[in-house]
Amino acid sequence: MKRLYFIISLLFVINSLFSQESSQNYVLTRTFLNESGTKYIDNIQYFDGLGRPIQTVQKGVTPNRSNLVTLQEYDGFGRATKSWLPHVSTSSYLDPVSFKSAVPGTYNGDSRPYDETVYEDSPLNRVVKQYGPGASWGTHPVSTSYLTNDDSKELVCKYYYVTSTDSLAQDKVYPARELYVAKSTDEDGNVSYLFTDKLGRQLLSRQMLNATPYDTYYVYDDFDNLRFVLPPGYQDTDSLSLFAYQYKYDEYGRCIEKTLPGCEVVKYVYDKADNLIFSQDGVQRKKGEWTFYLYDLFHRLVMRGICTNTNTSLVKSQIVKTQLARNSSTRMILAAGIGDTGYSSSFGISSPVLHTVNYYDDYTFLNLSGFSGKEGGSVNAKGLLTGNITFDLDGYTSYCTVSHYDTHGRVTKVISDNAMRGTETTTTSYTFTGKPLVVEYSHVARSVSPPLFSHIETYRYTYDHAERLTKVTHQLDEDPSVVLSENAYDELGRLQSKRFHGNSNLTTNYSYNIRNWVTKISGNSFKQSLYYDSNDGGSPACFNGNVSVMEWRVGTTASQRYDFSYDALNRLLSADYSSFQLAVTGNFPNFSERVLEYDKQGNIRRLQRYGKDSHFSSIQGPPKYTYPRVDDLTLNYRGNQLINVSDAGIDPLASGSFNYIDLHDDGSDDFAYDANGNLTKDLDKDINSISYNCLNLPEEISFTDNGNPRSISYSYDANGLKLSAEHVITDFTLTPMSSLSVQGNMSTSSPTRHFIKTFYGGNVIYKSNNTIYGDKWSSPKTRIERILTEEGYITLDGEDHEYHYYLKDHLGNIRVVMNQDGETIEQSNNYYPFGGIFESTGDGEQPYKFGGKEFDPMHGLNWCDFGNRYLRNDGPGWMSIDPLCEKYYSISPYVYCNNNPVNCIDPDGRDWYQNNTTGAYYWQEGHEPIDGYTYIGPEVSIQLGQNSYFNAYQNAGVVANKAVSAFDLIYSSGKLQNQFLGKDSPLSENSKSELFNGLVNREVNELGLELGQRLLYAEAILSGIGSVGSIGRLGNLLFKNMTKGGKTAFFKGAKYSNKVVSQMKKADDIVHSFPKSVDGYATKFGQWSIKIGADGKVYQWLEMPGSYGGKTGVFEYIKDANGIINHRYFKIP
Structure with missing residues (x-):
C-alpha cells in the first residue's frame, strides 16, 4: 500500500511539473530563453477529438506569473465562430463553461469578450458578418x-x-x-x-x-x-x-516605363539576367543622366550611382558582370576599377558619380582608402554585408562602414564615419533570443571646437520573465548610469505605466478599452483622454476605430477638447475646439479646424481655422484676445498639385498665432513643380526656387531678395540621411557716414549676414554660427547643441549635463518637454489636427514637434522633416510625391495620412515597427530607428483573433492559424514565391531583392518548420499595408474573401543555387527518353534550386550529373510553382 501511495504521489508531482490537463489532447511548446535551458516560456495548445485547436494556455506570462488562456468555438459545420479574448487564470486548463463565466471579469464585466464570425447559409462558407470584441460592437x-x-x-x-x-x-x-x-x-x-x-x-x-x-x-x-x-x-x-x-x-514582362500622376515618365533598362541596370526619371532626362546599378554574381547590389551613358539600350543584349580586382596571393581587394573601389563592370559606365558601394562575405576590402583604422570581424560573414561606402551626393566625400556579426548572423559591431570627420562605433550584445542587452555608442568628432570631441553612451536593457522590456538605463562616459525609462505592464501584457529618470513625477499611465485601443494617457504634466464608441456627450460615436473626442491638459492649465467628425471615406471633416478657460475679453478660446470640401482625390479644397487675435485698448494696456476665423482657404489644383491658394480669413496680430500667410494673391499660380512632382516655387512664402537632389529631397531654398537675402540649404548622403542644415539671415546695422559724404546723408546701413548651421553627427546635434559684417568674417565655433536619447535629449554645460524627456500623445506628437527634475515644463505644444501649432511655450527649447519630427520655422518656412519628404502643415500637404503612392492608388500622393491625422501617422522610412505606447504595428521600408517605436524587422506575426495570425513579410503577408515566420512560409511554397517575387508582387524592388537574396543564401538541408495539415493560410497576398494601420482593423478591411487550403512544404530540404537566369530554353542536343525512375530519384534526393522565368514566375530547377545510354551528361529538371515537372532532359556535353 505504501508503494502504491508513493507511485500515485510521484505521478501527481510529475503532472504538476508539466502543468497541463492530461485528460485532454495537447501540444506543449517550450521556448527557451537562455542557453542553459533553465528559463523558458511554455505554450500549451489543446485540441478536440477532430484535431481542432480549442484552447491555448500561455504559462506564467503575465507580470504576476499567471496564465493567459484563450478559447476557440466552432459551429456544427466545423467553422470557427467565436474567438474569446485572453483570460488571466492560474489554471492550466479551463473547461469552456468555466472559461466563459470567468472571462468577463478580465474586461470590466463586458458581456462580449470575443470575436464572432457569421457565415452564409451555403456550402461556400463565405463570411457575411464579423463582430469585434466588446458589447458596444454587438450591433x-x-x-x-x-x-x-x-x-x-x-x-x-x-x-x-x-x-x-x-x-x-x-x-x-x-x-x-x-x-x-x-x-x-x-x-x-x-x-x-x-x-x-x-x-x-x-x-x-x-x-x-x-x-x-x-x-x-x-x-x-x-x-x-x-x-x-x-x-x-x-x-x-x-x-x-x-x-x-x-x-x-517588355516582352519578358518587365516594367520598362512608369508614369506617375503629374510626373514625367521613369524609364528602366535591364540586362539579360533581369537585373535593373539603369533608371532615369524626368529630371535626370533633362540633365542627360541615368542612375546605374551593378550586381555581383549572386545578384546582390554592389554599386549605385549617377552616370551619363548614351548607350543604355545596348545592355539589354548582355549580362552585366561586376568583378573585384584582388591580389592573387593575399586575396585583398586592389584599389582599381570604378572609383578605386576594386569593382569593374563588363559594361562601361560613363562619368560615374558613386553613391553607394557594398562589400560582402569577408573583410578583404579593409586595405582600401577610407577603411584605414577600421578592423574586420572574426566570425565568418559569408552571405552578409560586411562593408559599405556611402558618398554625399556630389560623389566627393565618402563615409565608410564596417559591420561585424556573431555566429547567428546578428550585427555585433558597426564602425562608420560621420559628418563631423569622426567615427561612430556601435557595439551590441544580445540575449539568448536575440533582443539587445547592452548597446554602446562611441562618438568621435574632429570638426568642432575644441578640435576633438568624443563621448561614449551605454544603453542597458532589462527584460522580465516573459521578455517584456522593463528598464532602460543610460550612461554618458564615466558618469553614473541614469534610469532612462521603466515600464510596467498589466496582466494582459499591455504597457501600463512608464517612468522616466526614476522620478515618480515623470510617470505616465496608460488605459485601454477591450480592443486594446488607448483610451487614456495620464501623468502630472500631460493628460489625454480618447473616446471612440463613447462620445462623452460630443460628436457621434465611432465604432470603426476613429477617435470621436479627444481631451487633454498640460500641467495645471484648463482642459482642452476636440470633437471630431468624419465623412464616409474616414476623412476628417471637423475638429471643433472647446475649453473652459475664459479669455480676458470674456470669449472662450476657439482653435477649431474644419475641412469644408475635398476633391475626388482627397485634396483639400476648402479649409477653415480659428485662432487667437489680439487687440490693444491702449498703448500701455494688456492685449485683449478674440478668436476669429484666421484662415478661410480656397485651394485650387492642377491634377493633384496645388497651384493657388486664396485666403478670406484675417491675419492675426497675437504673438505665436498660426495661420496661412498669403503673400501672393493676384490670382496667378503660387506654386510650380518639376518633372518628378516636387514643389519648386512657393510665392506665398516668398520662395522663388527650391532645388532637389536625385533622391527628391530639397537641397536649396531661395527666397525673394527684396533687399534682404535669405536662404535655407540642406545636405544629405546618398541614402537620404540629412548631414547638415544651413540658414542664412541678413539684417542691417545703422552706421554714421563721413562729413565728406553726399550732402544730406547722415547714415547708411551695412548688411550683417548670419550663417547658422546645424550638423547631424549620428545622435549628436551640433550648431555653428558664422557672421559676416560688411566684408569681415567672424570666427565660427561649432558646439554641441544636444545629444538625442531614446526618450528625449541631453544638454551639456561644461562638465555638467542635464536630461530632458518627451511626453507624447497617442500619435507620437511631442506635447511636453520635461526637465529631469520632474517639475519644470520646458516646452509645451498644442496642435491643430493637421499639425499646425496654435499654442506653445518654450518654443525655442528644441525643434522636434509634430509627429516627433524636426520643425523648421525659419523665414516662415514651417516645414516638418519626415525623412523621405517634407510636410507643410499650413496648406496642408506634402512637398513631393509619396514614394509609396502606388500602394494607395485611390488618393492623391500629396495628401497627409489619407486626411485622417487624428488616427494615423506617417513615420519615416518603410519597415515594420510597433508603437511603444499603443502596441499598434506600422510598416515602412528601411531600418532606421524611430523615436517611440520598437524596430521589429521585415517580419512580424500579429494576432488577429483566436488561431488567426497575420504573418507579415515587409508590407505583405500570409494569414495562418498560428504565428510562424513569413520567410519560412515563402521558402516552403513555390506559389508564395511566385506571389512575393513575381511581377505583381506588392513588395518594392528593394524588398524583393532582400527576399530573393535571403532565399539564395539559405542553404539548409531541412526547413525545420512542420506546417502540418492543420496549417491553413490565405492564398492571396495583400496588395500592401499602409504606413499606418490599426491592426485591430486589418481583419475587417483586408481579409474579407480569403481562400483557404491545406499546403505542404514541397521546398523542404532544398538548397538554393547561386545562379539565376531569366529564360528557360530548350537546347537541341537533349535526350528526353530516359526512364521515369530517374524522376523519382531526382525528386527525392536532388538538390533543387530556384529560377525566375521570363514570365516573372518562380520555378524549381535541378542539374544532376549522371550517365545514360553509355553517355555521361547532366539530367536537368524544371518544376512549376505546384511542384509538377514540366521539363526534363538529359544534356550531353
Whole structure:
C-alpha cells in the first residue's frame, strides 16, 4: 500500500511539473530563453477529438506569473465562430463553461469578450458578418455581401481595355452578371465595393460617399500586365497625365516605363539576367543622366550611382558582370576599377558619380582608402554585408562602414564615419533570443571646437520573465548610469505605466478599452483622454476605430477638447475646439479646424481655422484676445498639385498665432513643380526656387531678395540621411557716414549676414554660427547643441549635463518637454489636427514637434522633416510625391495620412515597427530607428483573433492559424514565391531583392518548420499595408474573401543555387527518353534550386550529373510553382 501511495504521489508531482490537463489532447511548446535551458516560456495548445485547436494556455506570462488562456468555438459545420479574448487564470486548463463565466471579469464585466464570425447559409462558407470584441460592437459588425454587377449606380462597371497601339480605350460597361462584386460595410455603415473578373483580377474598387461613387479602375493588357490605374479624379477629368498611373512592359514582362500622376515618365533598362541596370526619371532626362546599378554574381547590389551613358539600350543584349580586382596571393581587394573601389563592370559606365558601394562575405576590402583604422570581424560573414561606402551626393566625400556579426548572423559591431570627420562605433550584445542587452555608442568628432570631441553612451536593457522590456538605463562616459525609462505592464501584457529618470513625477499611465485601443494617457504634466464608441456627450460615436473626442491638459492649465467628425471615406471633416478657460475679453478660446470640401482625390479644397487675435485698448494696456476665423482657404489644383491658394480669413496680430500667410494673391499660380512632382516655387512664402537632389529631397531654398537675402540649404548622403542644415539671415546695422559724404546723408546701413548651421553627427546635434559684417568674417565655433536619447535629449554645460524627456500623445506628437527634475515644463505644444501649432511655450527649447519630427520655422518656412519628404502643415500637404503612392492608388500622393491625422501617422522610412505606447504595428521600408517605436524587422506575426495570425513579410503577408515566420512560409511554397517575387508582387524592388537574396543564401538541408495539415493560410497576398494601420482593423478591411487550403512544404530540404537566369530554353542536343525512375530519384534526393522565368514566375530547377545510354551528361529538371515537372532532359556535353 505504501508503494502504491508513493507511485500515485510521484505521478501527481510529475503532472504538476508539466502543468497541463492530461485528460485532454495537447501540444506543449517550450521556448527557451537562455542557453542553459533553465528559463523558458511554455505554450500549451489543446485540441478536440477532430484535431481542432480549442484552447491555448500561455504559462506564467503575465507580470504576476499567471496564465493567459484563450478559447476557440466552432459551429456544427466545423467553422470557427467565436474567438474569446485572453483570460488571466492560474489554471492550466479551463473547461469552456468555466472559461466563459470567468472571462468577463478580465474586461470590466463586458458581456462580449470575443470575436464572432457569421457565415452564409451555403456550402461556400463565405463570411457575411464579423463582430469585434466588446458589447458596444454587438450591433456594429463588418458585413460582406456577395453580388454580381448590373447597370445600377452602385454595381455598374465601365469596360476599359488596352488597344493594339498601347493606348487606353473604353467600350461602354460590362454586361450584367459578368463580374463578382463584394460589398463591404464597416462598423459605422461606410460602404465599399470590390469588382473582380473570372480570372480573379481586381478591376474596380469603389467607395461610396453618400450616393457618390469614388472609383479606382485597374486596366490590364492581354498578357495580364497592369497597364493603367485610373483613380477617382480621372472619372471627372479624363486626363491620363494628371491622374493616371501608367505602365509599359517588355516582352519578358518587365516594367520598362512608369508614369506617375503629374510626373514625367521613369524609364528602366535591364540586362539579360533581369537585373535593373539603369533608371532615369524626368529630371535626370533633362540633365542627360541615368542612375546605374551593378550586381555581383549572386545578384546582390554592389554599386549605385549617377552616370551619363548614351548607350543604355545596348545592355539589354548582355549580362552585366561586376568583378573585384584582388591580389592573387593575399586575396585583398586592389584599389582599381570604378572609383578605386576594386569593382569593374563588363559594361562601361560613363562619368560615374558613386553613391553607394557594398562589400560582402569577408573583410578583404579593409586595405582600401577610407577603411584605414577600421578592423574586420572574426566570425565568418559569408552571405552578409560586411562593408559599405556611402558618398554625399556630389560623389566627393565618402563615409565608410564596417559591420561585424556573431555566429547567428546578428550585427555585433558597426564602425562608420560621420559628418563631423569622426567615427561612430556601435557595439551590441544580445540575449539568448536575440533582443539587445547592452548597446554602446562611441562618438568621435574632429570638426568642432575644441578640435576633438568624443563621448561614449551605454544603453542597458532589462527584460522580465516573459521578455517584456522593463528598464532602460543610460550612461554618458564615466558618469553614473541614469534610469532612462521603466515600464510596467498589466496582466494582459499591455504597457501600463512608464517612468522616466526614476522620478515618480515623470510617470505616465496608460488605459485601454477591450480592443486594446488607448483610451487614456495620464501623468502630472500631460493628460489625454480618447473616446471612440463613447462620445462623452460630443460628436457621434465611432465604432470603426476613429477617435470621436479627444481631451487633454498640460500641467495645471484648463482642459482642452476636440470633437471630431468624419465623412464616409474616414476623412476628417471637423475638429471643433472647446475649453473652459475664459479669455480676458470674456470669449472662450476657439482653435477649431474644419475641412469644408475635398476633391475626388482627397485634396483639400476648402479649409477653415480659428485662432487667437489680439487687440490693444491702449498703448500701455494688456492685449485683449478674440478668436476669429484666421484662415478661410480656397485651394485650387492642377491634377493633384496645388497651384493657388486664396485666403478670406484675417491675419492675426497675437504673438505665436498660426495661420496661412498669403503673400501672393493676384490670382496667378503660387506654386510650380518639376518633372518628378516636387514643389519648386512657393510665392506665398516668398520662395522663388527650391532645388532637389536625385533622391527628391530639397537641397536649396531661395527666397525673394527684396533687399534682404535669405536662404535655407540642406545636405544629405546618398541614402537620404540629412548631414547638415544651413540658414542664412541678413539684417542691417545703422552706421554714421563721413562729413565728406553726399550732402544730406547722415547714415547708411551695412548688411550683417548670419550663417547658422546645424550638423547631424549620428545622435549628436551640433550648431555653428558664422557672421559676416560688411566684408569681415567672424570666427565660427561649432558646439554641441544636444545629444538625442531614446526618450528625449541631453544638454551639456561644461562638465555638467542635464536630461530632458518627451511626453507624447497617442500619435507620437511631442506635447511636453520635461526637465529631469520632474517639475519644470520646458516646452509645451498644442496642435491643430493637421499639425499646425496654435499654442506653445518654450518654443525655442528644441525643434522636434509634430509627429516627433524636426520643425523648421525659419523665414516662415514651417516645414516638418519626415525623412523621405517634407510636410507643410499650413496648406496642408506634402512637398513631393509619396514614394509609396502606388500602394494607395485611390488618393492623391500629396495628401497627409489619407486626411485622417487624428488616427494615423506617417513615420519615416518603410519597415515594420510597433508603437511603444499603443502596441499598434506600422510598416515602412528601411531600418532606421524611430523615436517611440520598437524596430521589429521585415517580419512580424500579429494576432488577429483566436488561431488567426497575420504573418507579415515587409508590407505583405500570409494569414495562418498560428504565428510562424513569413520567410519560412515563402521558402516552403513555390506559389508564395511566385506571389512575393513575381511581377505583381506588392513588395518594392528593394524588398524583393532582400527576399530573393535571403532565399539564395539559405542553404539548409531541412526547413525545420512542420506546417502540418492543420496549417491553413490565405492564398492571396495583400496588395500592401499602409504606413499606418490599426491592426485591430486589418481583419475587417483586408481579409474579407480569403481562400483557404491545406499546403505542404514541397521546398523542404532544398538548397538554393547561386545562379539565376531569366529564360528557360530548350537546347537541341537533349535526350528526353530516359526512364521515369530517374524522376523519382531526382525528386527525392536532388538538390533543387530556384529560377525566375521570363514570365516573372518562380520555378524549381535541378542539374544532376549522371550517365545514360553509355553517355555521361547532366539530367536537368524544371518544376512549376505546384511542384509538377514540366521539363526534363538529359544534356550531353
